[in-house]
Amino acid sequence: MSDSGGPDVTQELRLPWDDDPDDLYEHAPCGYLTTLPDGTIVKVNQTFLAWTGYTRAELVGHRRFRDLLSSGGQIFHETHYAPLLRMQDEVRELAFDVVCADRSTLATLVNSVLARGPANEPRAIRTTVFNATDRRKYEKELLYARKQAEAAERRVKVLQGIVADLAAAPTEAEVAEAVVRAPEPAFDAASSSIYLIDEERDLIVAVASTDPTTGNWDDMPRSSKRAVARVAERGDLHVVGSIGEARQHFPDLVDSMRKSGRNTVVLLPLTTGPTDEQAGTETLGVLAFSFTGERKLSDGELRVVRLLGQQAGQALDRARLYDDARLREERATFLAETTRELDELHRLMPRARRLVDRVVPQIADWAQLRLAVGTPGILEDAGAPPPAADLLAETEQRATGACVPVFPAPGDPLGCVVLPLTARGRVLGTLSLRMVPDRRGVEAERAFLIDLADRAGLALENARLYEQERQIARTLQRSLLAGELPHGDPRFALEAHYQAAGRDLEVGGDWFDAFLITKDRLAVVVGDVVGRGIEAATSMGQLRSAIRALAGEPVGPAKLIEGLDRFVERVHNGHMATVAYAEIDLVAGELTYTCAGHMPPLLQPPVGPPEFLLRGRSAPLGSKAGDTRRTEQRVRLPAGSRLLLFTDGLIERRNRPLDKGFEVLSREFARRRDAPMQGLTGGLADMLVSRDHTDDVCLLCVSLGTEERLERSLGADRAHIALLRADLRAWLVGHGVEPDCRDPVLLACSEAVANAIEHGYRDNPFGTIDVVATVTTDAVEVRVTDHGVWRGAVADVARGRGLQLIRESMDQVMFDRSDGTTVIMRRSREGR
Template sequence: MSETGGPDVTQELRLPWDDDPEDLYEHAPCGYLTTLPDGTIVRVNETFLAWTGHTRAALIGHRRFRDLLTAGDKIYHETHYAPLLSMQNEVHEIALEVVREDGRRLPVLVNSVLERGAGGAPRLIRTMVFNATERRSYERELLAARREAEASEQRVRVLQRIVADLSAAPTEAEVAEAVVRAPEPAFAAASTSIYLVDVERDQLVAVASTDPTTGNWDDMPRSSPRAVAAVARRGDLHVIGSMAEAEEHFPDLAESMRRSGRQSVVLLPLTTGSGDDQAIAVLGVLAFSFREERSLSDGELRVIRLLGQQAGQALDRARLYDDARRREDRANFLARTTRSLEEEHRLLQRARRLVERVVPEIADWAAVRLQVGPAGLREDLGGPPPDPDLLAERVAEATSKTEPIFAADGDGLGCTVLPLTARGRVLGTLALRMAPDRRGAEAERMFLRDLADRAGLALENARLYEQERAIARTLQRSLLAADVPGGDPRFAMETFYQAAAQDLEVGGDWFDAFLITPNKLAVVVGDVVGRGIDAATTMGQLRSAIRALASAEHGPARLLEQLDRFCERVDSARMATVVYGEIDLLSSEFSYACAGHLPPLLHEPAGSPQYLLQARSAPIGSRAGDRRRTEHKVRLAAGSRLLLYTDGLVERRGRPIDRGFEILAREYARRRDAPLKGLTAGLADTMVGRDHGDDVCLLCLTLGTEERLERSIGADPLQISLLRADLRGWLVGHAVDQDCVNAVLLACSEAVANAIEHGYRDDPFGVVDVSATVSLDAVEVRVSDRGSWRGPGTDFARGRGLQLIEDSMDEVFFDRGEGTTVTMRRHRGGDPS
């Protein structure tokens, strides 16, 4: 009892330090090991033995601590654990795995202390072992959760990036490319494919895949029993987690998985619509697969469904954008094509332009066949063309029905045939082969019908234009002088008329030349204000009036005064411009007057061209300006060339007329030695070309016979005929007899042809010089070139050309220097034999 009378507490309680120390060691909540410095176990408690299943007898003295570790931990013990313990005399919380007696592994945490003797030598190692099984499980759970969070974060980042890409993708194709890239980084998918729904054709179209060589990746009807079609019809997510599940529900998918080595597949519908107030529409299916069997977590499924919704909304937006852009592009194409066709006025040119517009912008091949104009016209572009027999059948069908025959899958032709109609008449057909359009077939058909309507109207307008143009041309040419004087050795004349290229109406430009008396020649070029039938009629009246008023007594000034009085009765002739001249063929005197017209251009044998600027006054019937009519006379040397022309030759918008005069004088001088035949046409082609907006009228007159004919022609065989015409007129003007004329023409033509063929065979810019003189007893012609006669058979002496020349001429000489010169003589009135 205590001093207070209560129980003696010290007698009833046993303090912990009163416990048996050996029992505490043996049954401690952790394992104890005592080992020698080499690791041999010398003592172990019961707790460690219970954990590992080993017996005390099997361990003590027989096993080292590192012998109880796994292979990897043995290496760690040797390389880290033991060296660290030796250096620090202690180690703490080293994670190792001990191999139990039954072979299972026990995760442990180890604390060891190295005790040393008096001399510092290691004496023994005391080791405390804690069971880390639950801690390892907890760590694994934490690690798995962390990995799942990281994977979820990765999926969210991928989804955010894909959503950003989808928001920036304006077209359906770009949306599909963005969606098909999502499953591989987000879910570690092996391959991905995307199918889009074509509502008009009721099909699923394979549009993109990361590995199109694997699986069953092709188009299919939406009613197909295949897995992708089933998901598109039902609109719900399908996860096929194993081959057995695929074989049970979708045999086609199982076969595809077996060929590609895939073990699980996800089929995700791409949908739009909330489902609350609007129906959910399936726009496509995203299919992605895995190489191993895969079960998806709830988080992964939520992300996958969200991906399907975002992709569906992006597809819906892109389709609206694609449709709007396609309509805008088609409208722009129709507008551009209409404007382009209007630039051409001829039927054939419009047909060609139509084909050029269609290929390659909307088709890879197109052909126009016309039933009007030249028989059998066909203009096609692109390649290769379809089967001609089948195309002919479709053309006949479209023409008879006056309805388009649209291309259909598997029809063998692969192109659409459109009848081109206008005002109830079929003008022809337009056949074109286009890339198949996955969507918008009906809109595309409406576009093609609109194209055919516009093209038909454009071609009909061109046909009417050509018809009216032919009538107008016939009318205008009937009003022009058709029978200018010719055959007189005292002069030669060349005329040219070219109507405006961009105007249907006839114009008021005209030329005329006639003999007032046997020795007086009148030449005139004029231009009536305005266009159309009225201008052409007025032009005809002025032309007739000039012929009626011209006389040997009055002269040019008097004639213009009479034309002023003529305008009082014919008001439409007012402001017409006229240059009128009379040439005295005996005295070679030229008398002229200009009523508001451009000045004549004179080029004498010596010197440069000069404009005749005297005797100028106001246009015919003008009420302003200088109305006094004067005339001027100039004596023309033999061989002078006089050019009369209208303003269409020199006037251009955006260019001073003085510049036009300079160009004309330069081009006229350059042709001084060219044959008269073809001179006006060549001059107009150089000055105007084909794209001109005004009529062009020229009259070139060569007066008298040149004492010496000198011509230079290009190395073009077509120039020989022009030279022959010029040389013939010159010889006739010198009263050379006909036999001599024919012989000289033959020899000269052969010599020039050989110079072109052999001397300039590699030089299309070569020039052949021809000169001719006439004496009382002979004609001498010299043909010179500066070419190089190389190779066998190119020598005159060995060719047939020499034989022809020698048969025609009396004397033939050759001079070989820098080129070749052939000099030929023929006696007048003689016989070369």
């Protein structure tokens, strides 16, 4: 008791026994070692001996502390432990693996203190050794857990990226590409392949693989016994962990696993829902991926694998819906554009060719269109070889016989769809297609192909009817135009051209006429009746007849138009018709003309530029507005003049001013000053009017008088030789050259021009050839000049039959090489 009466605390803290210091040292909860500065053990406790299995005699005085360490520990002892101890006199919690007597290792933590003497010299090292086996095990468990967490986090990140890729992939192909790339970064897989189920063809189709050379990577029937087909049928996940397991359950995998060295294969069904809830779940495909060696997947990895299958299946389902919607939109657009493009062409054969061009290669890699009505023929795409002709003919016969499409049957060697083209109850022909390979297949597009055949059949039938009606309209149009133009009179030459509107089936109101009022007075007229159709054509015929009835020697152009005004009062459809009427005095060489609301005639004199005859103008027939006074104008016509009458369709365009049209016509007419008369009006129309022009075009050209000398310029084209020959013949006839002189001149001139084209312009199709002919009372002389480059001397180049004919036909033949090549030919008008 204490002085205060309380308990004595010091008495209560005293132990009832005293610890033996030697016992505390020997059986301490840690090992004790005392070593000399060189590491030799001089003292060790029993605890260390019990941990390591050594005896005291084996260690004391015989072993150094470093000798008890593992190889790595010995290196660490030399490089870190000893230097630190010498510098700091102590080291704390250094980890060493101590090699026990039975050669096992003991994980330890070591604390050492270096004791020094009075002179600071090292005397001894006292070392405390703690057993770290449990701690090391705990640390390994922590490290393993950390690695597992990092791997799971990495897989989650990869899966998130894959889900993002799947969400951004709109098509089935892009989804499959994203899925097949997933196993390698997510699970360190060596390779992967994806297979999709084709319901229509009852196949499992190999879509993509990161290593197509391994495994059975090809299509297979859904009923196949192969591993992929069985997993697709069951819809559950399978992990084949070894070759032995594969041999037992999936024998088809054994060879590929053995050859590739991949002993673990995962077969993952791609489903639209969780695999353990089969109700409402659909398997769309299988993802197969493998590992090098044997790999055991953890439960967490298996959960991620199943989640990948669900996400991929849902993405595929969404992509298929998107693909179907996109394809329906593309097909609808294709049908609309095809219908529009076919409507742009009005003829049967161009429409048929356009149809084949549309079909290949957008929906088919080969197509053949066989027409049985209208213009018979076969149109086919030349980019791919056609299938067997006999099999195709048999298929076409089945299609046309029943008037229904024939789709390819399973195993059909043709693989072609034959569509009968029908319209208004009749079969026009067949369209045979070999479809571009597609997931949907041909059967899935049955409705689209039938719609295509219906539209194509109707379009071709309309084109056939258009051509038929067009031919009727053109025949009617020609019958209403002027008959044969006057010819055979050397004092004038006539050339006319009529071109109907490119897209109009109705007859038009443009017309021309030329007739002799007397033997010395020629009348020419071009007119245009307002409107189209039978009524306009009827009015056109009535006006033409009225002009012929009213024309006469004492009448003249002005009075004739006044008579027409009275006539159209009784012919209502003739109101506002326009007429350009002219009379030519062939003896005096004088032109008298008038224009009732019509385009002014264009006169090309022998010398100088062409000019429009702008006087003698008045309002259209029957008009109540404008200048209705009918006037006429007289113009002198020198020999060799050309007069062109035309309708507004030749120069009027919506996208340019009328003045520009007049300018273009004047330029082109002047350019053809020396062109042969034959084909002149047709050439002007071809140059100025497009084929799809929406207005009729009518031209009438008159060449007045016989030229003293004929001067013509021709293009380096053999087609022009015939035109020149006709022009030269008329000119020679006009000058009274007899046939026995005229015919040889025509032959020699044609051969000379042909030589110039062949030799002078063999490399220049744009060259020109000038022909000048003169007539005297004694002879006819013709000069043919080209500016090309002849190879060698003229006699060497043109020594063939052409030069022989020229020499035999003409009295004199000379060559001038001073400026190009000129052939000078002369023929006497009297007997040779």
